[in-house]
Amino acid sequence: MSLSGFLSQLLEILVALIAAPLLMGWINAWRAWLQNKSAPSLLQPYRTLHKLFHKESVVAESATPIFRIAPYIVFGCMALACGIVPTLSTDLPLSPAADAIALVGIFAVARFFIALAAMDIGTAFGSLGARREMLIGFLAEPALLMVLFTASLITRSTSLTNIVENLASREFVIYPSLLISGLAFLMVSLAENARVPVDNPATHLELTMIHEALILEYSGRHLALIEWAVALKLFAYTCIGAALFVPWGLAKASAPEAMILAIPMLVVKLAAAGFFLAVIETVNAKMRIFRVPEFLGTAFLLAVIALLVHVLLGA
Amino acid sequence: MTNSLLSQSINLFAAMLLIVVFAMISQRRILRVIHLFTLQGATLVATTVVVGYLTGQSHLYYSAAITFVFKVILIPVVLHRVIDKLNVRWDVETLINIPTTMLVGIVLVIFSFNMALPISQLSTSIARGTLGIALACFLLSFMMMITRAKAVPQVIGFLSMENSLFFAASAATSGMPMIVELGIAFDVLAGILILGVFMFQIREQFDSLDIRHLEKLKED
Numbered sequence: 434m435s436l437s438g439f440l441s442q443l444l445e446i447l448v449a450l451i452a453a454p455l456l457m458g459w460i461n462a463w464r465a466w467l468q469n470k471s472a473p474s475l476l477q478p479y480r481t482l483h484k485l486f487h488k489e490s491v492v493a494e495s496a497t498p499i500f501r502i503a504p505y506i507v508f509g510c511m512a513l514a515c516g517i518v519p520t521l522s523t524d525l526p527l528s529p530a531a532d533a534i535a536l537v538g539i540f541a542v543a544r545f546f547i548a549l550a551a552m553d554i555g556t557a558f559g560s561l562g563a564r565r566e567m568l569i570g571f572l573a574e575p576a577l578l579m580v581l582f583t584a585s586l587i588t589r590s591t592s593l594t595n596i597v598e599n600l601a602s603r604e605f606v607i608y609p610s611l612l613i614s615g616l617a618f619l620m621v622s623l624a625e626n627a628r629v630p631v632d633n634p635a636t637h638l639e640l641t642m643i644h645e646a647l648i649l650e651y652s653g654r655h656l657a658l659i660e661w662a663v664a665l666k667l668f669a670y671t672c673i674g675a676a677l678f679v680p681w682g683l684a685k686a687s688a689p690e691a692m693i694l695a696i697p698m699l700v701v702k703l704a705a706a707g708f709f710l711a712v713i714e715t716v717n718a719k720m721r722i723f724r725v726p727e728f729l730g731t732a733f734l735l736a737v738i739a740l741l742v743h744v745l746l747g748a
Numbered sequence: 749m750t751n752s753l754l755s756q757s758i759n760l761f762a763a764m765l766l767i768v769v770f771a772m773i774s775q776r777r778i779l780r781v782i783h784l785f786t787l788q789g790a791t792l793v794a795t796t797v798v799v800g801y802l803t804g805q806s807h808l809y810y811s812a813a814i815t816f817v818f819k820v821i822l823i824p825v826v827l828h829r830v831i832d833k834l835n836v837r838w839d840v841e842t843l844i845n846i847p848t849t850m851l852v853g854i855v856l857v858i859f860s861f862n863m864a865l866p867i868s869q870l871s872t873s874i875a876r877g878t879l880g881i882a883l884a885c886f887l888l889s890f891m892m893m894i895t896r897a898k899a900v901p902q903v904i905g906f907l908s909m910e911n912s913l914f915f916a917a918s919a920a921t922s923g924m925p926m927i928v929e930l931g932i933a934f935d936v937l938a939g940i941l942i943l944g945v946f947m948f949q950i951r952e953q954f955d956s957l958d959i960r961h962l963e964k965l966k967e968d
Contacts, residue, residue: 607756609763616767730847731774737854738766745861745880746759 441522441684441692448696449515449672453664454478456671456703463711478664482657490653493554503550504651504658510543511665520672521695522684523594532591533581536673537574540625543662544570551647562646565722569624569631569643572729576621579736583614584677586743593676601680610743613735615678620732622670624725626663629714631725641719668703675702754798761795762878765915766857769888769908773853774846778839778900782827785904788911789819799918808918811929815914818933823907823940830944831900834951841898849895853888860884871921882916899947899957903940910936 458475465472474480492500516527517536531539548566551559585591587608588599624631627644637645648659676683682698684691720728768788775781793816800808831837864880871879889912892905910932917924924932947957954961 607753607760609760612760613763613767727774727846730850734770734850734854735767738763738770738857741854741857741861742763742766742881745865746762746877 435524438524438526442516442525442527444692445519445521445525446512446516448521448699449665449668450512450661452703453515453668454482454661456668456707457664459704459707460667460711460714463708464714467711467715478660482661485652485657485660486654488653490655492655493650495553495555496650497553499546500550500553500650501655503546504655504662506546507543508658508662508665510539511662511669514539514669515665515672517593518669518672519594519597519676519683520699521692523598524685525594528592528594533585533593533596534578534591536593537577537581540666541570541574543666547647547659551650554650556650558646558649562643562649565643566647569725569729572726572733573621573624576617576729576733576736577625579733579740580614580618580621580677583610583736583739583743586740587611593673597676597680597683598685600677601683608743609746610739611678612739613742614739615674617732617735617739618674618677620728620735622674623713624729624732626667626670628710630717630720630728633719641722643722671703671706672699674706675699751802754802758795758798758802758878761791761798762881762915762919764791765795765885765912766881766888769885769892769912770850770853772904772908773849773888773892773895776840778831778841778898779837781901781904782824782831785827785908786820786824788908789815789824792911792915793820795915796918807926810926811918811924814929814933818937819907819911822937826940826944827900827904830947834900834947834957836898836900836957839898841896841901849891853891856887856891857884860887878919879916882912882919885912886916897958897960899943899950903943903947906943907936907940 455475455478457478458473461477462472462475513527513531514536517525517531517539519525519528544566548563551563551566553559581591584596584600587610588596590596590599623629627634632643633641634644636642644663648656651659679702682695682702684695765788768784768791772781772784772788775784793812796808796812796815800806800812831839860883861880864883868877868879886909889905889909892908893902896902896905914932950962951957
């Protein structure tokens with residue numbers, strides 16, 4: 434492992450940890466502006482995290498150790514995911530540890546533990562949220578895998594860094610398959626990150642919530658870790674999307690100094706993605722929970738078509 | 749460089765056609781189905797123009813112009829007037845089990861891609877790779893006609909089938925002779941007018957556009 438590789442890996446995780454809450458704040462601010470409300474400060478997520486870290490953590494009497502360790506596992510998974518996805522550089526010593534398929538597995542581990550912790554307390558809301566989360570998860574995962582397979586077929590590798598390097602260094606070619614799978618990826622990431630057409634991140638309305646029902650029992654530093662993990666997950670998904678569909682502007686192993694250029698590039702991509710997400714959340718209404726299988730079924734279908742189109746057209 | 753991008757854009761348009769047909773199958777609102785049909789026509793026009801430009805065949809421009817006039821302007825206008833007169837503009841159709849239909853759709857796509865591969869290897873045309881997509885669109889539109897219960901979406905399924913045939917023709921060969929194209933275009937227009945009258949008749953008889961009523965031969 435070279436020194437520059439080590440540094441770029443460290444820098445990438447640090448950037449993810451710092452920028453993820455900012456991305457959340459950016460999306461919330463745009464959402465408010467688009468809806469003619471006065472926006473909260475961009476730094477509001479940091480303040481929330483700061484406040485929660487200084488609060489006492491209350492744990493239910495019936496809680497088992499799973500409830501206590503779940504936030505750490507979830508946070509760890511998300512931080513690891515952010516370390517694997519190439520955001521600034523493709524020279525990542527961690528990336529051989531997990532390819533695109535294992536990355537989906539890391540997300541699944543986090544989901545599994547958060548669902549376990551939600552059921553652990555034994556409240557009705559917890560198990561309701563856990564069931565809904567698992568329903569969405571098991572429908573979204575195959576679609577996400579299909580999207581990643583399409584990119585893998587084009588580049589003949591399942592390692593994310595190889596995929597990105599390969600895509601970025603090619604001559605510009607229109608890939609209809611990548612376009613279609615981009616659409617599928619958008620739908621999957623809306624569902625996975627509990628954003629508007631599937632779940633409303635701003636609501637605590639009992640009957641409609643999915644994600645909020647899961648974490649209802651958490652408080653203090655546990656809640657802070659989970660909120661941070663949620664921001665990291667959104668950051669990771671945005672970066673996967675950027676890596677697969679706009680792979681330009683990342684530093685290569687041979688030219689680590691390009692990292693300096695990669696940072697503003699990343700900021701531009703994240704800002705554009707955040708704005709786009711805010712627009713989607715503003716113009717769409719939340720759908721009924723039983724429409725979600727249809728929504729994700731469509732995402733899976735698009736991903737499969739993308740794969741087939743790639744096989745047929747070779748593009 | 750421009751030419752290679754243009755020939756890639758044929759693949760892009762073909763993929764778009766496939767997505768539009770899938771969107772039609774899963775769409776509940778009649779109005780949206782008509783919008784999608786218009787989009788399909790526009791994509792077809794774009795493909796024909798690009799193929800015409802790349803192969804230097806000027807008659808494809810005429811056929812693109814005919815397609816534009818008929819399938820992007822005239823037929824959607826007729827359809828809009830029909831749904832206005834029938835008062836079904838905001839109708840929402842209850843479709844049975846969209847995910848299953850979609851899965852059957854995927855099977856159809858795989859089937860037609862397999863079918864088309866050996867055929868397209870015989871062809872020398874610029875868009876031969878897209879023959880599989882044209883075939884898939886054709887079968888999917890056919891399936892749309894089967895799964896829909898109301899008359900208007902069925903007619904749109906029929907029209908979309910014709911669109912896919914047209915696309916197949918320009919993908920496998922470089923377009924049909926002008927006289928054939930003109931004939932088909934007028935046939936389709938006449939067809940839609942007759943079907944429009946037919947729809948009014950169905951409504952008159954049964955107070956509904958649900959074609960299941962046609963299965964009963966007399967009142968009981």
